[in-house]
Amino acid sequence: xxxxxxxxxxxxxxxxxxxxxxxxxxxxxxxxxxxxxxxxxxxxxxxxxxxxxxxxxxxxxxxxxxxxxxxxxxxxxxxxxxxxxxxxxxxxxxxxxxxxxxxxxxxxxxxxxxxxxxxxxxxxxxxxxxxxxxxxxxxxxxxxxxxxxxxxxxxxxxxxxxxxxxxxxxxxxxxxxxxxxxxxxxxxxxxxxxxxxxxxxxxxxxxxxxxxxxxxxxxxxxxxxxxxxxxxxxxx
Numbered sequence: 643x644x645x646x647x648x649x650x651x652x653x654x655x656x657x658x659x660x661x662x663x664x665x666x667x668x669x670x671x672x673x674x675x676x677x678x679x680x681x682x683x684x685x686x687x688x689x690x691x692x693x694x695x696x697x698x699x700x701x702x703x704x705x706x707x708x709x710x711x712x713x714x715x716x717x718x719x720x721x722x723x724x725x726x727x728x729x730x731x732x733x734x735x736x737x738x739x740x741x742x743x744x745x746x747x748x749x750x751x752x753x754x755x756x757x758x759x760x761x762x763x764x765x766x767x768x769x770x771x772x773x774x775x776x777x778x779x780x781x782x783x784x785x786x787x788x789x790x791x792x793x794x795x796x797x798x799x800x801x802x803x804x805x806x807x808x809x810x811x812x813x814x815x816x817x818x819x820x821x822x823x824x825x826x827x828x829x830x831x832x833x834x835x836x837x838x839x840x841x842x843x844x845x846x847x848x849x850x851x852x853x854x855x856x857x858x859x860x861x862x863x864x865x866x867x868x869x870x871x872x873x874x875x876x877x878x
Contacts, residue, residue, distance in 0.1 A: 674704070674785055676878045679855070682824065683870045689715065693870070698878070703734070706781055716742040722781035729793060731786045733803070736779035749805050751779060764805050774808055777801045787813060788854040791831065812836040821847045823857050823871040830857060841865070 674697060681693045691712035698705050708720040718740035725732040737750040752761040753773060760771040778786055783802055790796050799810040816832040830847035831854065837843065841864040848854040852875065859870040 674788065674853075678876050678878050679872065680874045681870050681872055683710070683868065685868050686866055691716075696878075704785075706785070708781065716740065720781050722779055724782045724785075726789075729789045730776060731778055731782050731789075733777055733779055733782060736781060736803075738780075751803055751805070753777065753803075760803055760808070762805050769805075771803060771808055774801055777803050777808055779803055783811075784856065787833070788848070791848065791850075791854045796833075816845075819847070821858050824873045825857070825871075825875065828852070828857050 676698050677696070679695045681695070682690065683693055684690045689712050691710060693708065693710035696707045698707075702725055704724050704726065706722040706724070709718070711717045718738075720738045721736070722733070723735040725734065732755075733751075733753040735750070735752055737748070739748040740746070747765060749764045750762070754761065755773055755775075758773045760773050760777070762769045762771060778800055780802060783800055786800065787796065796813050796815055799812050801808055802811050812835070814834045814836055816834055818829060819832050821828055821830045828847070828849040828851060830849045833846055833848060835844040842862065844859070844861045846856045846859040849857045855872070855875065857872040859868075861868040
């Protein structure tokens with residue numbers, strides 16, 4: 643597989659899932675508050691870039707944005723709009739768009755608890771999924787993980803919607819360890835996604851001192867390794 647194809651594959655699928663686990667900050671009521679965080683990422687030591695995450699609040703809604711770029715080659719963005727009810731994320735809207743050279747793709751999900759449906763649009767194709775209570779998207783699941791860790795522990799599984807289906811995903815707490823990033827050294831909770839595949843693994847490190855902000859992520863897909871490291875953080 644060429645370097646370009648590896649970048650295309652990782653940015654359009656599993657790498658974005660891994661990156662989507664990077665996020666937020668301090669609050670007495672929630673594990674989240676408005677913030678800006680910057681990261682560097684690297685793919686197989688052959689391509690590198692930067693990423694920025696921004697969490698903001700607009701009335702009763704939270705808006706979570708992610709933007710990443712590899713200079714000249716690729717750009718990507720994600721956005722999740724959601725509410726919070728008794729420490730539970732209420733998904734409302736999710737969208738993802740990426741551009742790699744001349745290749746573009748855009749996906750959106752609209753969550754409607756009233757009609758018990760999730761409207762999916764991928765480029766010009768539309769479909770519908772069955773809504774389920776507690777359903778999350780690839781971006782706001784990270785907020786839910788942080789809420790749950792702050793309140794006592796992870797759930798046995800989390801329901802996550804993508805363009806194809808709503809599926810349960812398991813996150814495993816593997817204990818506390820130290821991790822060093824460009825922004826400093828942290829005591830962190832090591833959490834692994836259980837992909838149930840020998841050739842695929844995702845691990846991320848959440849710093850309790852930053853209310854479980856992910857400070858590092860590592861994703862391995864059949865020997866292709868993607869890493870993400872925190873470089874700076876600022877409450878806004």
